[in-house]
Amino acid sequence: MKELQYERLKWSLTHAYNNNKHYHDKFEQAGFHPDNFKSLADMKHVPFLNKQEMRNNYPFGLFAMPLDKVVRVHSSSGTTGNATVVGYTKNDVEVFAEVVARCLGCYGVTEKDVIQVAYGYGLFTGGLGLHYGSEKIGALTVPISGGNTERQLMLIKDFGTTVLACTPSYALNVADYIEKKKPDYDIRKTKLRIGVFGAEPWSQAMRSEIESRLGIDAYDIYGLSEVIGPGVSAECEAKSGLHVFEDHFYVEIIDPDTGEILPEGEQGEIVYTSLTKEAFPTIRYRSRDITRLYHDNCKCGRTLVKMEKVTGRSDDMLIIRGVNVFPSQIETVLMEAEGTEPHYQIIVDRKGSLDDIEVMVEVSEKLFSDEVKVLDNLKKHITDRFRSALGISAKVTLVEPMTIARSEGKAQRVIDKRKI
Amino acid sequence: MNVTQVSVFIENKPGHLQSVLKILADADINIITLTIAETTDFGILRLIVNKPEKAAEVLKQSHITCSITDVLALEIDDKAGSLHKAIDTFSRRKLNIEYMYAFTEKRGDRAVMIFRFDNIEAAKKALQEEGYNIISKIDLIGV
Numbered sequence: 001m002k003e004l005q006y007e008r009l010k011w012s013l014t015h016a017y018n019n020n021k022h023y024h025d026k027f028e029q030a031g032f033h034p035d036n037f038k039s040l041a042d043m044k045h046v047p048f049l050n051k052q053e054m055r056n057n058y059p060f061g062l063f064a065m066p067l068d069k070v071v072r073v074h075s076s077s078g079t080t081g082n083a084t085v086v087g088y089t090k091n092d093v094e095v096f097a098e099v100v101a102r103c104l105g106c107y108g109v110t111e112k113d114v115i116q117v118a119y120g121y122g123l124f125t126g127g128l129g130l131h132y133g134s135e136k137i138g139a140l141t142v143p144i145s146g147g148n149t150e151r152q153l154m155l156i157k158d159f160g161t162t163v164l165a166c167t168p169s170y171a172l173n174v175a176d177y178i179e180k181k182k183p184d185y186d187i188r189k190t191k192l193r194i195g196v197f198g199a200e201p202w203s204q205a206m207r208s209e210i211e212s213r214l215g216i217d218a219y220d221i222y223g224l225s226e227v228i229g230p231g232v233s234a235e236c237e238a239k240s241g242l243h244v245f246e247d248h249f250y251v252e253i254i255d256p257d258t259g260e261i262l263p264e265g266e267q268g269e270i271v272y273t274s275l276t277k278e279a280f281p282t283i284r285y286r287s288r289d290i291t292r293l294y295h296d297n298c299k300c301g302r303t304l305v306k307m308e309k310v311t312g313r314s315d316d317m318l319i320i321r322g323v324n325v326f327p328s329q330i331e332t333v334l335m336e337a338e339g340t341e342p343h344y345q346i347i348v349d350r351k352g353s354l355d356d357i358e359v360m361v362e363v364s365e366k367l368f369s370d371e372v373k374v375l376d377n378l379k380k381h382i383t384d385r386f387r388s389a390l391g392i393s394a395k396v397t398l399v400e401p402m403t404i405a406r407s408e409g410k411a412q413r414v415i416d417k418r419k420i
Numbered sequence: 421m422n423v424t425q426v427s428v429f430i431e432n433k434p435g436h437l438q439s440v441l442k443i444l445a446d447a448d449i450n451i452i453t454l455t456i457a458e459t460t461d462f463g464i465l466r467l468i469v470n471k472p473e474k475a476a477e478v479l480k481q482s483h484i485t486c487s488i489t490d491v492l493a494l495e496i497d498d499k500a501g502s503l504h505k506a507i508d509t510f511s512r513r514k515l516n517i518e519y520m521y522a523f524t525e526k527r528g529d530r531a532v533m534i535f536r537f538d539n540i541e542a543a544k545k546a547l548q549e550e551g552y553n554i555i556s557k558i559d560l561i562g563v
Binding site: 376397 | 425427429436461464466484486518519
């Protein structure tokens with residue numbers, strides 16, 4: 001594996017250096033030349049790539065192939081400034097399908113399965129990523145996309161869906177929906193047996209809740225659009241750690257403060273380098289995801305390096321009374337409740353020995369009603385969702401629009417008063 | 421023609437009502453009557469004004485959340501028992517009042533009540549059948 005990685009790394013670094021101006025210039029500036037890449041130990045000389053550079057190169061500045069060789073683009077939502085656009089050649093699309101198919105293989109999915117892809121289709125990598133992977137493995141693929149829970153449930157029953165691929169929070173939403181609106185719908189009597197959950201961090205507690213409420217095995221699929229999309233790593237039947245597809249992605253753990261590479265087993269920020277990607281080479285991309293890499297004698301028999309389930313970020317993670325909370329999760333809940341991108345702010349404080357979290361939500365015209373009970377119900381609904389999806393009791397306060405300070409168009413999402 | 425009410429979201433904090441009223445004053449909008457429904461952290465200000473569409477427009481320009489709702493303005497005798505009689509009509513017909521408030525101005529010997537219904541048309545029909553006078557927008561605000 002190390003030999004293969006070295007060979008592919010050498011190709012990938014050379015490719016980026018020769019065919020992309022941004023990489024070329026930053027390698028030069030750092031005094032690194034791909035010809036001097038003699039062994040994996042030389043990785044430390046390769047400069048990092050961060051999210052801001054990707055944004056600065058919007059839209060196609062980091063492509064290393066002419067656009068006529070690029071057959072697909074995906075993009076981040078761009079809610080935090082400029083969007084990041086990633087491109088794929090025919091071969092990249094093939095690799096993407098291959099790694100997602102491997103993930104499905106890890107969960108025990110075969111061509112006999114019926115996979116309902118309830119990730120959003122479109123610029124987001126989730127929908128199409130799972131779709132192509134599912135076709136690759138030969139399963140019957142149902143491209144239903146996200147939302148419309150009533151229809152999701154109908155198809156699970158009518159099509160005999162065995163695998164549901166969606167975000168873990170949506171899975172909980174489905175469980176809530178059945179409980180509240182379809183008490184006669186017995187999900188355990190359907191053929192559904194596996195959940196493929198990713199695109200947001202989720203905890204072991206969430207896994208237990210989803211598994212018990214939906215009567216399925218829930219597996220993590222991990223990935224980033226900057227690296228390829230879902231399919232960078234996947235859990236196996238052991239449900240402990242995710243196998244990284246090291247023949248396509250080279251992973252390192254660094255100290256997020258110093259950038260120094262940490263030895264195997266230590267916790268830090270995971271950094272990705274693509275080994276085979278043509279259109280959008282990703283060289284030492286700082287993911288901000290906090291995890292640990294290790295080898296164990298996994299009972300599934302795979303020898304690929306494992307990464308711990310990512311539950312932390314080196315940037316915006318909050319720990320509220322021992323529960324990890326990400327602003328993105330709060331955003332997801334608000335988005336479900338509002339149907340639009342919410343303006344919100346999270347205020348964390350310590351009252352006595354207990355952490356206290358308040359979420360201020362701006363009342364948009366769409367949310368507003370002249371009736372108090374409608375607004376009260378909205379508050380209650382959001383509070384309930386925070387409890388069920390994130391496991392936190394947050395105080396929800398409705399505030400006037402433009403109350404939350406915006407700097408350069410982007411609101412400051414989190415104010416943590418505990419540090420003071 | 422129903423009466424148009426402007427509803428405004430305001431936080432329950434000093435100065436917030438004042439700033440809404442200033443925007444309306446600056447736009448030369450006359451408030452005919454108003455009421456506030458309050459909760460611990462926010463309130464809903466409900467206004468009947470002479471130019472509701474304009475009021476909503478200037479408020480939105482100032483990034484204030486507001487909406488326009490049709491309400492029913494009902495004329496009743498200004499004497500004991502007449503409100504009870506009107507409400508009795510609603511309860512007999514199972515029409516649920518979401519909220520109501522009184523008009524500050526008197527019209528001769530009559531009083532005016534504002535009602536918000538889920539189904540305003542059903543409420544109107546019921547009242548008309550019982551001979552009540554529903555006041556039109558033109559009579560009330562002159563437009």
